[in-house]
Each structure stands twice: as C-alpha cells, then as structure tokens.
Amino acid sequence: MYIIEQDNHLEVYTFVLVLFQKVLEQLCRERHKFGVKSELFDGLKKGTTVVEFSSPNIAKKFHAGHLRSTIIGNFIANLKESLGNNVIRMNYLGDWGMQFGLLGAGFQRFGCEEKLKKNPLQHLFDVYVQVNKEAENDEVIGQAAREFFRQLEQQEHQALLLWKQFREITVEEYQQVYKRLGVHFDIYSGESFHQQQAQEVVQRLQRQGLLKTTEKGTGVVDLSSAGDMSSYSTVLRSDGTSLYITRDLAAAIDRKERYNFDEMIYVTDKSQGIHFQQLFQILLAMGHSWAERCQHVPFGLVQGMKTRLGEVVFLEDVLDEARARMLRNMTQSKTTKEMVYPEDTAEKVGISALIVQDFKGPLGSDYKFDWDRILQAQGDTGVFLQYTHARLCSLIHRYGDGEEGAFDPSLLLDQRSISILQHLLRYDEVLYQSVQDLQPKHLVNFLMTLSHLAATAHRELPVKGSPQAVAQARLRLFSGVCTVLANGMKILGITPVEKM
Numbered sequence: 105m106y107i108i109e110q111d112n113h114l115e116v117y118t119f120v121l122v123l124f125q126k127v128l129e130q131l132c133r134e135r136h137k138f139g140v141k142s143e144l145f146d147g148l149k150k151g152t153t154v155v156e157f158s159s160p161n162i163a164k165k166f167h168a169g170h171l172r173s174t175i176i177g178n179f180i181a182n183l184k185e186s187l188g189n190n191v192i193r194m195n196y197l198g199d200w201g202m203q204f205g206l207l208g209a210g211f212q213r214f215g216c217e218e219k220l221k222k223n224p225l226q227h228l229f230d231v232y233v234q235v236n237k238e239a240e241n242d243e244v245i246g247q248a249a250r251e252f253f254r255q256l257e258q259q260e261h262q263a264l265l266l267w268k269q270f271r272e273i274t275v276e277e278y279q280q281v282y283k284r285l286g287v288h289f290d291i292y293s294g295e296s297f298h299q300q301q302a303q304e305v306v307q308r309l310q311r312q313g314l315l316k317t318t319e320k321g322t323g324v325v326d327l328s329s330a331g332d333m334s335s336y337s338t339v340l341r342s343d344g345t346s347l348y349i350t351r352d353l354a355a356a357i358d359r360k361e362r363y364n365f366d367e368m369i370y371v372t373d374k375s376q377g378i379h380f381q382q383l384f385q386i387l388l389a390m391g392h393s394w395a396e397r398c399q400h401v402p403f404g405l406v407q408g409m410k411t412r413l414g415e416v417v418f419l420e421d422v423l424d425e426a427r428a429r430m431l432r433n434m435t436q437s438k439t440t441k442e443m444v445y446p447e448d449t450a451e452k453v454g455i456s457a458l459i460v461q462d463f464k465g466p467l468g469s470d471y472k473f474d475w476d477r478i479l480q481a482q483g484d485t486g487v488f489l490q491y492t493h494a495r496l497c498s499l500i501h502r503y504g505d506g507e508e509g510a511f512d513p514s515l516l517l518d519q520r521s522i523s524i525l526q527h528l529l530r531y532d533e534v535l536y537q538s539v540q541d542l543q544p545k546h547l548v549n550f551l552m553t554l555s556h557l558a559a560t561a562h563r564e565l566p567v568k569g570s571p572q573a574v575a576q577a578r579l580r581l582f583s584g585v586c587t588v589l590a591n592g593m594k595i596l597g598i599t600p601v602e603k604m
Contacts, residue, residue, distance in 0.1 A: 151366030205253025210235025426454030506579030
C-alpha cells in the first residue's frame with residue numbers, strides 16, 4: 105500500500121515523513137504567506153515599484169483590446185506586492201492631444217447633453233465616429249478641431265470645462281469595469297498632467313545640447329551610436345507643441361521625484377516597443393541612470409474576440425457575454441450546487457476563464473480567442489481551476505480542514521499524496537521564475553497541474569468512510585492544496601469561488 109515502505113528505504117521514508125509534516129504545518133501556519141517567505145527571495149531587492157497599466161483613452165468606451173494591459177498589469181502588481189514590494193498601481197490615461205480637439209469640435213456640433221447623461225461613453229463614441237467621418241470631406245471641421253485644441257492648450261475656460269467633463273465621466277465609467285475585474289488603481293494620472301513639464305523637458309534637452317532641429321523644423325534627439333542622425337526620436341512638432349514621448353519623458357521624471365521608485369514597469373502592446381526603447385535611451389542620455397530600472401512588458405494581440413453584438417467589441421460586452429455563457433453552462437450542468445447569487449459566481453468564473461486563456465502562453469504572442477474552448481469545464485481552463493477549488497472548499501466545509509490536533513504523515517505515503525507534496529514544494533520556485541521574467545504562464549501551468557493532481561486524489565483518496573486518522577491526514581493535505589490554489593489565483597487576479 106505504501107510506496108516508500110515497500111522499497112525499505114528507511115532514510116528516504118523518514119525524510120518524506122518529516123517533509124510532509126513540515127510542509128503541511130507550514131501551510132497551516134503561514135496560509136497566504138506560504139512560498140513567499142522562501143530563502144529564494146532573500147537576494148531580491150524589495151522597494152517601491154510603479155506599475156503603469158491599462159491606460160485607455162478618455163472619452164472612449166473601454167475596448168476589449170485594453171483587457172490584456174489591465175489583467176497583465178494587475179498580475180505584475182499582485183506578484184510584486186505578494187513578495188513584499190511597495191507597489192503603486194498607476195492608470196496613465198490618454199487624455200490629451202489632437203483627438204480631443206476633434207471630439208470637442210464634434211461635441212459642439214453633434215453633441216446632446218441628454219444622451220450624454222443617459223449613456224455617456226456610448227454617446228461620446230458616436231460623436232467621435234461621426235466627426236471623424238465628416239472631417240474627411242470637410243476641412244472646416246479640421247480647422248475647428250485645431251482651434252479647440254489650441255483653446256485647451258491655452259487653458260481657455262469653456263474648452264477646459266468640456267474636457268474636464270469628458271474626463272470625469274470616463275473615469276467614473278471605467279471604475280465600474282475595473283470593479284467587475286477586481287482591479288484597483290492607487291493613482292489616475294494622464295498626459296494632461298505633464299503638458300507644462302513637457303516644455304521644461306524640451307528646454308533641458310536644449311541646454312544639454314541633445315535637441316537638434318531638422319529641416320522641417322521639428323525637434324529631435326539623435327539616438328545613433330555614431331552621432332549621424334541615422335536613428336532619432338522626434339520630441340517636438342514644428343509648431344512647438346509636445347508629442348506623446350515628450351509627455352512620457354516628463355511623466356517618468358516627475359514620478360521619480362514624487363515616488364522615488366526603485367523600478368517602473370510599463371505594460372502595453374508590443375507595437376510600442378520602439379517608443380519605450382527610445383524613451384529609456386533619452387532618459388539615460390539626460391543623465392537619469394535610474395532609467396536602467398525601467399522596463400517595458402509587451403504583449404501580443406487577441407484575434408477573433410467578438411460578441412453576438414458584432415465586431416466592435418467593448419469590454420463590458422465581453423464580460424456580459426462571459427457571464428451569460430457561464431450561467432447557461434452552470435444551469436445545464438448536473439453537478440452545479442444551488443447558489444444564493446448564481447450570476448455573481450458566473451461572473452467570477454467567466455472572468456477566470458478569460459484570464460487563464462490569456463495567461464497560458466508567452467505574453468508577447470498573439471492568440472486566437474475561442475468562447476467554447478475557454479469555457480470548458482475540463483482541461484486547462486479557468487473554469488476547471490475554479491471547479492477544483494470549489495470542490496475542495498466543499499469537502500473542507502463538510503468534514504473540516506484536519507488542522508485540529510496532530511495528524512499522522514505516514515498515512516499519506518501513497519503515490520497520489522506524494523505527487524501533490526512534490527508539486528507543492530515547487531511553488532516558491534514558480535513564483536521566483538515569475539518575478540524574474542514577469543510571465544504569468546509559469547503560475548498558470550503550476551496551478552493547472554496542481555488542480556489535476558488534486559482532482560485525481562479527490563477521487564481516489566476518499567475522506568468519507570475512511571478511518572478517522574486517515575481522513576484527518578487527507579483533509580490536512582486537501583486543505584493545503586486549497587490554500588495554495590487560492591493564493592496563486594489571487595496573484596493572477598482571479599477571485600476564488602467556494603461553491604459552483
């Protein structure tokens with residue numbers, strides 16, 4: 105019956121017994137701190153980490169394309185926080201630039217206060233689409249857009265009032281979506297905060313002899329190693345107005361002065377790779393050695409994400425669809441328990457499915473979205489992960505967690521229990537690997553394997569009907585697995601459910 109006893113390796117047998125005792129007692133004692141206190145992390149510098157993520161454009165509905173930045177940034181922030189870092193979660197809104205000139209001019213022509221109150225972002229989106237279409241054939245609208253943005257830059261009261269209204273409406277709407285995703289931010293910043301500082305950055309570049317002027321009158325910084333302008337970054341338009349990278353330079357310098365961070369991580373799609381490469385190069389050229397501790401975490405595109413409503417996919421529609429499909433699957437399943445709030449559970453499980461699907465592969469890869477595959481109850485899916493956790497919770501709720509009184513580790517020397525123990529011992533290594541490359545796939549794969557091991561053990565190592573000492577030992581093991589599953593899920597940004 106007992107694998108190691110049959111082999112008669114007394115030393116190994118004793119070692120495994122001690123290991124089981126130590127690991128399960130540690131899990132019982134440390135709970136959510138299990139794994140993160142490992143000596144593996146002794147050499148890691150713990151300090152202040154700024155994570156800039158999500159960062160949608162104001163006055164536009166939250167597009168599903170921003171989902172990746174939001175959940176990846178949340179994972180990185182959770183991971184760093186779990187390891188003892190002071191994490192500042194920052195949402196750097198796209199809230200400045202010519203697009204607001206166009207929107208402002210468009211709203212003055214096509215806007216409706218009534219529609220704005222009823223469905224703010226949908227109305228602003230409709231206005232933006234309409235004004236863009238009109239501007240293609242009407243130069244007057246282009247002139248009106250430039251004039252509105254000029255008024256904004258000059259801080260003229262009426263233009264600023266309208267822009268502030270757009271911004272407040274947007275942040276309020278976004279916060280509803282973030283709440284559904286279980287994501288929060290410490291700071292809502294934006295390009296508008298740094299317009300004045302951007303001009304100061306340009307003056308400093310000029311004083312340092314880093315700013316060159318091209319024949320077209322634009323201001324550039326030479327980034328070529330030979331100093332021959334074969335590679336450069338434009339930081340100033342010919343009319344003297346700042347660009348996105350100028351405002352990013354100002355924002356980075358301001359954050360260092362304000363928060364004195366030890367590292368700063370930007371989470372955006374991979375198309376912005378060159379932008380961040382240039383940003384860090386310019387900061388270093390300006391003498392900011394801390395730019396070496398700034399990092400861009402790029403991600404690929406999601407292909408084929410759409411809902412029944414059509415091709416233009418807003419994140420709310422995706423979350424609604426995930427909830428509706430999951431609710432239908434749960435209703436049709438024979439194993440689903442009765443729940444007080446089935447829609448709430450369906451929402452959490454649906455979001456888990458979206459996150460796991462996104463995190464299974466390398467972040468830099470594109471992947472094809474498939475509703476049927478991600479919502480499967482079997483296989484390496486978020487649904488299976490939640491289902492395994494819920495079954496273990498149900499077992500513990502019914503029979504207890506086995507943590508009262510002593511337990512006999514010699515009753516856990518079957519192959520299933522030993523496989524689980526070996527896997528649990530890898531948890532700190534997986535967290536260490538995750539913090540090295542900031543890829544969630546390591547943790548996802550670990551939790552999936554643990555779920556499969558636990559599901560098999562749950563079937564083959566019954567608690568009900570077993571002698572009390574055996575039941576006690578098995579409950580202690582299942583309780584430990586349940587704790588690690590919940591801990592890992594929370595780092596991924598998944599809210600564990602206890603019944604489904």
